[in-house]
Amino acid sequence: HFQRALAEVKPAFGIDEDEFSDRMRNGIIKFGPKVEKLLNNCGLFVEQVRNSQRTPLVSFLLEGPAGCGKTALAVKLATDSGCPFVKMISAEDLVGYGENAKASKITKIFEDAHRSRLSCVVVDDIERLIDYARVGPRFSNVILQTLLVFLKKDPPKNRKLLIIGTTSNKRVLEDLEILDTFNSVQNVPQISTRTEFSSVLKELKAIESDAELNLASAAFARPISIKRLIMYAEMASQGSTTGRAERLSQILVDNE
Amino acid sequence: HFQRALAEVKPAFGIDEDEFSDRMRNGIIKFGPKVEKLLNNCGLFVEQVRNSQRTPLVSFLLEGPAGCGKTALAVKLATDSGCPFVKMISAEDLVGYGENAKASKITKIFEDAHRSRLSCVVVDDIERLIDYARVGPRFSNVILQTLLVFLKKDPPKNRKLLIIGTTSNKRVLEDLEILDTFNSVQNVPQISTRTEFSSVLKELKAIESDAELNLASAAFARPISIKRLIMYAEMASQGSTTGRAERLSQILVDNE
Amino acid sequence: HFQRALAEVKPAFGIDEDEFSDRMRNGIIKFGPKVEKLLNNCGLFVEQVRNSQRTPLVSFLLEGPAGCGKTALAVKLATDSGCPFVKMISAEDLVGYGENAKASKITKIFEDAHRSRLSCVVVDDIERLIDYARVGPRFSNVILQTLLVFLKKDPPKNRKLLIIGTTSNKRVLEDLEILDTFNSVQNVPQISTRTEFSSVLKELKAIESDAELNLASAAFARPISIKRLIMYAEMASQGSTTGRAERLSQILVDNE
Amino acid sequence: HFQRALAEVKPAFGIDEDEFSDRMRNGIIKFGPKVEKLLNNCGLFVEQVRNSQRTPLVSFLLEGPAGCGKTALAVKLATDSGCPFVKMISAEDLVGYGENAKASKITKIFEDAHRSRLSCVVVDDIERLIDYARVGPRFSNVILQTLLVFLKKDPPKNRKLLIIGTTSNKRVLEDLEILDTFNSVQNVPQISTRTEFSSVLKELKAIESDAELNLASAAFARPISIKRLIMYAEMASQGSTTGRAERLSQILVDNE
Amino acid sequence: HFQRALAEVKPAFGIDEDEFSDRMRNGIIKFGPKVEKLLNNCGLFVEQVRNSQRTPLVSFLLEGPAGCGKTALAVKLATDSGCPFVKMISAEDLVGYGENAKASKITKIFEDAHRSRLSCVVVDDIERLIDYARVGPRFSNVILQTLLVFLKKDPPKNRKLLIIGTTSNKRVLEDLEILDTFNSVQNVPQISTRTEFSSVLKELKAIESDAELNLASAAFARPISIKRLIMYAEMASQGSTTGRAERLSQILVDNE
Amino acid sequence: HFQRALAEVKPAFGIDEDEFSDRMRNGIIKFGPKVEKLLNNCGLFVEQVRNSQRTPLVSFLLEGPAGCGKTALAVKLATDSGCPFVKMISAEDLVGYGENAKASKITKIFEDAHRSRLSCVVVDDIERLIDYARVGPRFSNVILQTLLVFLKKDPPKNRKLLIIGTTSNKRVLEDLEILDTFNSVQNVPQISTRTEFSSVLKELKAIESDAELNLASAAFARPISIKRLIMYAEMASQGSTTGRAERLSQILVDNE
Numbered sequence A, B, C, D, E, F: 001h002f003q004r005a006l007a008e009v010k011p012a013f014g015i016d017e018d019e020f021s022d023r024m025r026n027g028i029i030k031f032g033p034k035v036e037k038l039l040n041n042c043g044l045f046v047e048q049v050r051n052s053q054r055t056p057l058v059s060f061l062l063e064g065p066a067g068c069g070k071t072a073l074a075v076k077l078a079t080d081s082g083c084p085f086v087k088m089i090s091a092e093d094l095v096g097y098g099e100n101a102k103a104s105k106i107t108k109i110f111e112d113a114h115r116s117r118l119s120c121v122v123v124d125d126i127e128r129l130i131d132y133a134r135v136g137p138r139f140s141n142v143i144l145q146t147l148l149v150f151l152k153k154d155p156p157k158n159r160k161l162l163i164i165g166t167t168s169n170k171r172v173l174e175d176l177e178i179l180d181t182f183n184s185v186q187n188v189p190q191i192s193t194r195t196e197f198s199s200v201l202k203e204l205k206a207i208e209s210d211a212e213l214n215l216a217s218a219a220f221a222r223p224i225s226i227k228r229l230i231m232y233a234e235m236a237s238q239g240s241t242t243g244r245a246e247r248l249s250q251i252l253v254d255n256e
C-alpha cells in the first residue's frame, strides 16, 4: 500500500543532471590545496573511463565524516564529467519503497547506464541506501547484494561506466565488503587549519574584517566539516552584524 | 485488518495547532532561569530558519528524563514560532498502524511541510515513534531510516523547515545515529533546587503559606521532574487542606 | 483463519463488571493489617482520579509473586471504585488472536474508556498480555508499544481514567520500561507469619480447633501465597476430617 | 496448503478414550512400590477435583527421562479417572498444522473441556507440543502462550477440570515458566534395582528361569527406562530361546 | 511459484525400490570384517521388526564421515529387508519445495508406511533433510519437529515399521535430540588398514599386480572413505595403465 | 513485482557459451608456470569426466583472492572442455530475483545438465550466489541447501557432469560445508614475482622498454591480482606515453 501510494507521487526516479544543483546548494569553496588535489585525482578516473579499452568500468569512493562535502563533490564531479547519461541513487528518492522495490530501482538505473555509451552513476550515502543501523546491526541484504553485483559488473561491449560512491562510514563498508569493490577510495578533507577556516568565512561573507577573522579563528581548535561551519556561520549571523565573530567563537566553544 | 479498522476512526493524522494545547495541559511554569534560557536559545533557531538563505533546514532536539516537560516545551515553541504550517508526529496518533503505514504517515507530514513556505514539525518521543524496546533491543528499522532521511533532507528551493525533536533516551538516539542529524541538542532541566521546588508549588496553588512551603521543601532531596511534582502535589491535595505539606513530604520520602 | 474462527465464538471482549466476580472466587480474606493498608493506599488513587483537575490519568501497579492475590485485589478495587465504565484486559480473553488483533482489542478498550466520563481499566498479568517468554527473551513488541502509549496517554478534556495493572515479574516490566509509566507501584503481600497462616485456615473453615491449628502452623516455615495455601488446604481436606492438620503439615513439608 | 491437505485426512482431533489404549500397548507393569505410590498420589488429585468447591482446576505434571512411561501412566490415570470428558493433546495428532492451527486446536480442546461438568485433559510431551529445539533454542511462542493461559484458567462455575501434563525436560519447562503453572510435579521412576529389573523380565515372559534372571541381572548396572528395557528384551528374544540371557547381558553392556 | 513449477515435474515422491540401485552405483565392496559385522547387526533389527509383537517400530541410524558409504548401505539393507513397502526420504527429491511442503511430503511417506503391513523407510542424510547449516546454526524447525514425531510414532495395530536413518553429523543430531529417538546407532567404518585399502583397489580392478598394490599402499597413511578412494582410483586411472600406482600415491600425498 | 518485472527483461537465464567470452575480456596471460600447471591439473578432471564409468560427477573449485582471475579461468576451462552443454550460474544473471526464484533457476540449470550426455556447469562466485554478508553473517539458506544437494547429486545413468566452482572466500565455504562437496580445490595464483609482473606489463603492451620495466618492477613489493594490475596499468597509461613507468610506480606505492 505504502509503496504504491508513494509511487504515484514520484514517477521519476534517479534524479537527472538538472536537479543535481540542489545537492550543492552552497557551491564548492576551494578552501585549500587538498580540495584541488582531490578534484584533480578524481578527474583522472573520468579521463580513464573515456579512454581505456581494457577497463570499461571505473569506480571510486568519496569517504569522510558527516558534512565534509561528499555529496556536493560527487555531484560536481558527475556534472563536470561530460557523460551523456548521469544519474544519482540516493536514499532521499527511495523513501517509501520496500527493500525489493529499492533494489529494483537501483537495478533499473544501472541497467539504463549499461545501455548508454558513456555513463556516470552517483551512489550517494551507501550506508543509508542499504538501511544500515549500527544497533543490531541491521541492513537490507537484498539491497547490499544488488549493489555488490553492480559495483563490479562490467558494462557490455563498447559501453563505459563511471561509478562515484560516497560514505561517512568507511569501516561499515569494509565489513560489508563493499569497499573492495571500488577501484579507488578517496578521503574528503575537513577544514583543519585556521587558514582554511578563515578562507571559508571570507568566501561566505560571514565575517569579513581581518580583526574579526582573527578573533573567530582563535576559537578554532579541531577539524570541522564544511557543512557544520556553514551552519555555525549562519547561526552567528542572526541579529546585528556586530558581534558575529564573538557569537561564532561562542558557538565553537559550546559545541566542542 | 487492524490497520484499516482504526484508519477509519482516525482520518486526520498529525494533529494541528488547535489540538496542541492538550499537550501542555498544565501550562509552562517558569520555575527558574534555566527555563527562560532554554526558551531563548530555542527561539534563536526559529529566527534563523526564517532569515537564513544558506540553511533552509534547522533542527534541534529537546532531551531530558521522563516528565521533565519536553513535549509541553516543544508544543509551546512550535505554537509560538509563527509558522503557517505546524504539525506534530506522535506515537499516540500512530497507534494501530503497522510500521510501513507509520513510515508512510511520517513521510506524508514531511512532504506536506516541504510544500509549505515555512513549516515546523515536532517529532515527539522519538524512541516511541520507532517502537524502541531496550530488551533485544528492538525497533522499527523502516521508521528509523525514514526519520534519518527526513531529519537531514533540505526542503526545496524557497522553502524553510524547522524540526523540533524530543527524547528521554539520548543514548539510544546516539546509538541509532539519530542524534547527529540534529543541528543542536538542548537539555531540558528538572527541578533541582528548593527555590524552584517552592516556586512550582506556589504557582500550582498546591501549598501556599511559607511555613508549609518550608516544611515540604525540607523533604526535597533530589531533582524531580515537573510532571512528577505536579502528580505528587495532587496526591497530597486529596482530603482536607490541612496536612498537605506533611502528606507531600511523606510522598517524597516514600518514593525516594 | 484461527483468529476469525475464534472471533465468532467470543464476540464480547473485555469482560465487564458482572463477570468480575469469577476472578475472586474465594473472596478477599483480610488475613492481616498489610492487606487493609494496601486496600487503603489504593483507595486514595481512586479518590484522586475523581477529584483532581490536573491529573486526569492516575495509574498504579500491583506486583507480587505468583498467586499472592493480585488479580482478585485488582478486581475488588475496580468493582468498588464506583466508575461507570469498568473493563478488564486479560490474556484469557485474548487467546486465539494474533498480536495485531490483540493490540487492536487493547486499543479499543482504552479508546472506549477515553470516551467515558470516569473509567477504570484493569490490565491484568502484563507479562502474559505481551506474550513474554524468558527464553529468548521473546515478547510482542506490537502489544508492548501499544501499552506503553496508552499507559501514559491522558484522556481528553473532562474525562478521567484509572488504570490498575498487575504483574508477577516486576523486573521484566522494568526492563521493558513499562514500570516507569505507572504513577505508583504497590507490593501485594504473601502470608508470612503464623498468625496470618492460622487466620486464613480459620476463615476457610479448613481447620478449626486450636490444637489442630497449632499443629499445622508448626510446619509453616516460609512465606506462602494465598492461592497456594487455599490449594493445600483443599488437598488436605480430601478424605476424613480427622488428620487434616497432619496432612496439611505433610504437604507443606513436601513442597518446601 | 499443507495444513488444509492434512486437515481433510484428520477430521477428529484430540483422541478420545477409545484410542487411548494404543498409548499403553505394553500395559503398566507394577515393577515396584514406587509405581504404586505414584498411582496413589495422582489418584488423590482426581479425588480433589471431584470434591473441592474452592479448586475447580487441579493439575499435575509427570516428569522423567525418555521412555520411563509418562505417556502410558497419564493415559492410565485419565482412563481410570471416570471423567465423562477425556481428551489427549499430543504432537502426533498435530503434525502437519502450522503453529496457529495447533494453538487453535489446543484452545478448542480446553474450551470443550470447560463446557463439560467434569473433564480430564492430558497434555502429552509438552516440549514437543511447543516445537521445542535445544539449538537456538527455538519453540513456538504462540503455542507456549496458549498453554500458559489454559494451564491456569479456571473452568466456569460448576465445572471441574483435571489437567495431566508430561515432559522429559523439566528444566526447559522451568525456563519457559510452564512448570510453576502445575499444582504438583510428580517424578516417574526408572527401573533402578535388580529386583525391579527381574520383575519386569518375568512379567514380560522374556526370561523365566531364575538362573537366567540372575545371569541377566548381573549386567544391570545403571537405571534404565521401562520402554528401553522392553526394547532390549525383544532384541534378545530374536532367534532361539537359549542364549536370551546372555544376549540381553551383551546388549546392556554394549549400550552402557 | 517455484514449488508448483517443480511439483509438476516430479509427481512421484519418495523413490521406490527400483530406483534404489542408482544410490549404490559401485556396489558394496566387503573390504573387511567390519563391513560384514555391520550388515549382520543391522540384519537383526530387520528380523526383530518382523517378529516382535511388543516393538512394532524398530529404528537404527548409520553414522559416519562423508562418503563412508552410509547411503549405499542403507539402500542395500532396505532392499534386502523383504518389506513390501520400501521408501526413501532424501534431500535430492525434496529440492525446490518450501519447508512446509517438505514436511508434508515426509508426513505422507510415513503415513503410507503406517498403512502397510510391513514397511521400511530410509531417512537419508538427516542434516540435509532439515536444511542444516553450521553457520547460525540454521535449520528447518518444521521439518525437524515432523521427523521427531515420526521417528517415535508407533504404527497402528498389526502394522510394523523399520526406519533406517543416515547422517554424517552425529553431534548435530545429538544437539537436535534426534539421536535419542533411534533405538540403535551404528558406526559405518572407513578404510583404515592397508589390507582393506588393497582389497578395495583389487575389487575395483584399479590396480591389480601385487607390486603396484604395495607401492600404492605405502602412501596410505590415514583412514579414507570408500567414496573418496573410488574417486582417487579413477583419477589415477586416467591416461595409460602404467603409472597408475605412482599417480595414486601422488594423489594421496597431495590430499593429506 | 520486482521479480516479475525483471523476468520479462531477462528470459534467457544461465548464459551460454557465446556470451562466455565477455567474462575473459582481457584473455588469459600465461604469466608464469603456475598458470600452466593449473590449466593442466584442471584439464585432467575434464578427461576423467569423459572417461570414467564409476565417477559420472567430477567437480573442482577455483579459489583465490579478489581479481586473481578465477572467473576468466573457469570460463576458459569450460569453453575448452568440449562439452555439448555448458552453462554458467552467476549472481549477475540472478539480480532481481528472490531467493526462491534464484534456487529455482539454479535447479533448472542442473536439471538441464543432468539431461545432457556430457555437461559442464560453472558456479561462479559462490558466496555472492548465496547472498553472503560477513556481518551477521547472513546468507540464503534456501540457495545454500540447493547448491549442497546439486554439488553432490550424481547425474542419471549414462550422463556425465563436470562442475567448476569459484570463490574468493574459501573459509566461508568451509564453514558452510560447501568446500567438502568438491572433489578437488585448486588455488589460483596471484602475480608474485618481478618476472611475472614484467611479463604481464609486456603482454599488455603497457610498458615495453626494459628500462621502464625495471623502473616499474622496482616498486613491486607484494603479490597483486591480475585484474588489479591491469587496472593500474590502465591508470598509468592515461596521458602521454612518457612517465608511464613512474606513474605506475607511484600507484603501486599509494595503494600499498
Ligand SMILES: Nc1ncnc2c1ncn2[C@@H]1O[C@H](COP(=O)(O)OP(=O)(O)OP(=O)(O)O)[C@@H](O)[C@H]1O
Pocket (backbone or CB within 6 Å): A023, A024, A025, A026, A027, A028, A029, A030, A031, A035, A065, A066, A067, A068, A069, A070, A071, A072, A073, A125, A168, A226, A227, A230, B152
Ligand atoms: N569544498 C567543498 N566541498 C564540499 N562541499 C562544499 C565545499 N564548499 C562548500 N560546500 C558546501 O558544503 C555543503 C556540503 O554538504 P554535503 O551534503 O555535500 O556534505 P556531505 O559530506 O555529503 O554530508 P553528509 O555526511 O551529511 O552526507 C554543501 O552545501 C556544499 O555546497
Ligand SMILES: Nc1ncnc2c1ncn2[C@@H]1O[C@H](COP(=O)(O)OP(=O)(O)OP(=O)(O)O)[C@@H](O)[C@H]1O
Pocket (backbone or CB within 6 Å): B023, B024, B025, B026, B027, B028, B029, B030, B031, B035, B065, B066, B067, B068, B069, B070, B071, B072, B073, B125, B168, B226, B227, B230, C152
Ligand atoms: N516549565 C515547564 N516545562 C515543561 N512543562 C511544564 C512546565 N511547567 C509546567 N509544565 C507542565 O508539566 C507537564 C510536563 O509534561 P510533558 O508531558 O510535557 O513532559 P515530558 O518530558 O514530555 O514527559 P515524557 O517524558 O513522559 O514524554 C505538562 O503538563 C506541562 O503543562
Ligand SMILES: Nc1ncnc2c1ncn2[C@@H]1O[C@H](COP(=O)(O)OP(=O)(O)OP(=O)(O)O)[C@@H](O)[C@H]1O
Pocket (backbone or CB within 6 Å): C023, C024, C025, C026, C027, C028, C029, C030, C031, C035, C065, C066, C067, C068, C069, C070, C071, C072, C073, C125, C168, C226, C227, C230, D152
Ligand atoms: N487477601 C486476599 N488477597 C487476594 N486474594 C485473596 C485474598 N484472600 C483470598 N483470596 C483468594 O485468593 C485467590 C488469589 O488468586 P489470584 O488469581 O487473584 O492471585 P494472583 O496473584 O493474580 O495469581 P497469579 O500470579 O497466578 O496471577 C483468589 O481466589 C482470591 O479469591
Ligand SMILES: Nc1ncnc2c1ncn2[C@@H]1O[C@H](COP(=O)(O)OP(=O)(O)OP(=O)(O)O)[C@@H](O)[C@H]1O
Pocket (backbone or CB within 6 Å): D023, D024, D025, D026, D027, D028, D029, D030, D031, D035, D065, D066, D067, D068, D069, D070, D071, D072, D073, D125, D168, D226, D227, D230, E152
Ligand atoms: N510401570 C509402567 N509405567 C509406564 N509404562 C509402562 C509400565 N510398565 C510397562 N509400561 C509400558 O512401557 C511403555 C512406556 O512407554 P511410554 O511411551 O509411556 O514412555 P514415555 O515416558 O512416555 O516415553 P517418551 O519419553 O518417549 O515420551 C509403554 O509401552 C507401556 O505400556
Ligand SMILES: Nc1ncnc2c1ncn2[C@@H]1O[C@H](COP(=O)(O)OP(=O)(O)OP(=O)(O)O)[C@@H](O)[C@H]1O
Pocket (backbone or CB within 6 Å): E023, E024, E025, E026, E027, E028, E029, E030, E031, E035, E065, E066, E067, E068, E069, E070, E071, E072, E073, E125, E168, E226, E227, E230, F152
Ligand atoms: N562397503 C561399502 N559400503 C558402502 N559403499 C560402498 C561399499 N563398497 C563400495 N561402495 C560404494 O561406495 C559409494 C559410497 O557412497 P555413498 O553415497 O553411499 O556414501 P555416503 O556415506 O552416503 O556419502 P555422503 O556422506 O556423501 O552422503 C557408493 O558408490 C557405493 O556403491
Ligand SMILES: Nc1ncnc2c1ncn2[C@@H]1O[C@H](COP(=O)(O)OP(=O)(O)OP(=O)(O)O)[C@@H](O)[C@H]1O
Pocket (backbone or CB within 6 Å): A152, F023, F024, F025, F026, F027, F028, F029, F030, F031, F035, F065, F066, F067, F068, F069, F070, F071, F072, F073, F125, F168, F226, F227, F230
Ligand atoms: N592468467 C590469467 N588468469 C586469469 N585472468 C587473466 C589472466 N590473464 C589475464 N586475465 C584477465 O584478468 C581478468 C581477471 O578477472 P576475473 O574477473 O576473472 O577475476 P576474478 O578472480 O574472477 O575476480 P573476482 O574476485 O572479482 O571475481 C580478466 O579480465 C582476464 O581476462
Ligand SMILES: [Mg+2]
Pocket (backbone or CB within 6 Å): A070, A071, A072, A124, A125, A166
Ligand atoms: Mg551526503
Ligand SMILES: [Mg+2]
Pocket (backbone or CB within 6 Å): B070, B071, B072, B124, B125, B166
Ligand atoms: Mg513527552
Ligand SMILES: [Mg+2]
Pocket (backbone or CB within 6 Å): C070, C071, C072, C124, C125, C166
Ligand atoms: Mg493473576
Ligand SMILES: [Mg+2]
Pocket (backbone or CB within 6 Å): D070, D071, D072, D124, D125, D166
Ligand atoms: Mg511419552
Ligand SMILES: [Mg+2]
Pocket (backbone or CB within 6 Å): E070, E071, E072, E124, E125, E166
Ligand atoms: Mg549419503
Ligand SMILES: [Mg+2]
Pocket (backbone or CB within 6 Å): F070, F071, F072, F124, F125, F166
Ligand atoms: Mg570472478
